[in-house]
Amino acid sequence: MSNWQRLLEQQGPIIADGAMGTTLMESGLQFGDPPELWNVLYPDRVRAVHRGYIDAGAQIVLTNTFGGTRFRLAMHNLEDRVDELSRTAAIMLRAEVDLSGLEVVVAGDIGPTGQIMAPLGTLEYDQAVDGFAEQAAALIAGRVDVIWIETMSALDEMEAAIEGVRQASADIPIIATMTFDTRGRTMMGVTPEQAAEAMMGWGVDAIGGNCGNGPDELLEVIEKMAAVAPTATIVAKSNVGMPQLVNNKAVYLTTPEDMAGYAQEARRLGASIIGACCGSTPPLLAAMAKALQ
Numbered sequence: 001m002s003n004w005q006r007l008l009e010q011q012g013p014i015i016a017d018g019a020m021g022t023t024l025m026e027s028g029l030q031f032g033d034p035p036e037l038w039n040v041l042y043p044d045r046v047r048a049v050h051r052g053y054i055d056a057g058a059q060i061v062l063t064n065t066f067g068g069t070r071f072r073l074a075m076h077n078l079e080d081r082v083d084e085l086s087r088t089a090a091i092m093l094r095a096e097v098d099l100s101g102l103e104v105v106v107a108g109d110i111g112p113t114g115q116i117m118a119p120l121g122t123l124e125y126d127q128a129v130d131g132f133a134e135q136a137a138a139l140i141a142g143r144v145d146v147i148w149i150e151t152m153s154a155l156d157e158m159e160a161a162i163e164g165v166r167q168a169s170a171d172i173p174i175i176a177t178m179t180f181d182t183r184g185r186t187m188m189g190v191t192p193e194q195a196a197e198a199m200m201g202w203g204v205d206a207i208g209g210n211c212g213n214g215p216d217e218l219l220e221v222i223e224k225m226a227a228v229a230p231t232a233t234i235v236a237k238s239n240v241g242m243p244q245l246v247n248n249k250a251v252y253l254t255t256p257e258d259m260a261g262y263a264q265e266a267r268r269l270g271a272s273i274i275g276a277c278c279g280s281t282p283p284l285l286a287a288m289a290k291a292l293q
Contacts, residue, residue, distance in 0.1 A: 016275025090142025108139030132164025208235025226270030
């Protein structure tokens with residue numbers, strides 16, 4: 001039985017990790033720099049973030065590969081290093097999990113391309129599929145347990161990502177989440193109900209929402225998804241709200257108690273996999289895990 005199957009069979013909620021970029025910025029990552037490059041430049045710092053979330057109770061931890069497609073890496077002239085950066089990230093996280101001695105699921109993280117799909121934009125569907133397949137293959141070669149596709153706003157891009165993963169592997173589990181940050185819809189106008197029905201139709205293993213403008217917004221998404229997909233494994237991975245400017249520095253004022261309350265409410269509304277996104281840290285995740293025990 002796989003790590004993913006064992007995790008699904010346990011009783012109670014499943015804890016996913018928190019933000020990678022937020023925590024790396026505390027270690028020196030500069031705004032606009034590609035976090036994926038740190039997989040080879042500062043692997044100890046990336047592993048320290050993974051270790052922090054494992055120690056906080058995370059049962060699913062994502063690789064540091066959110067912007068690891070050729071499309072995102074091209075913004076930094078790194079498009080020829082897709083395999084190196086994603087494979088290294090997966091190997092590194094697997095090593096940290098093995099060192100912990102815990103049964104933690106290693107999730108290969110795939111984010112959006114940063115482009116608009118044709119005909120509204122210039123990215124053709126087949127090009128997107130090829131790019132997602134390339135990254136997925138590298139993550140799978142690094143021994144991830146599942147692929148986690150996140151922060152999508154367009155259904156055609158989500159479909160391309162799922163098809164790309166399936167080109168790389170016919171059977172690896174897929175977790176898929178979209179971001180509903182525009183008056184209850186994604187930036188491209190997709191409702192939670194439409195997203196849930198489409199993703200379930202594409203045969204993914206878990207669906208949900210991530211990031212957004214804060215916990216309250218995501219809780220509404222979870223409730224709507226659960227209503228149209230009552231048998232689905234649903235993910236809630238909210239950010240901690242919008243940052244405030246304090247002493248000329250953007251900081252998140254959300255408390256561990258706030259996030260603990262969000263975790264409990266997400267569970268009540270139907271989420272099975274609960275974690276955090278932008279602005280979160282291991283102490284915040286630890287408070288969530290404790291509240292869900």
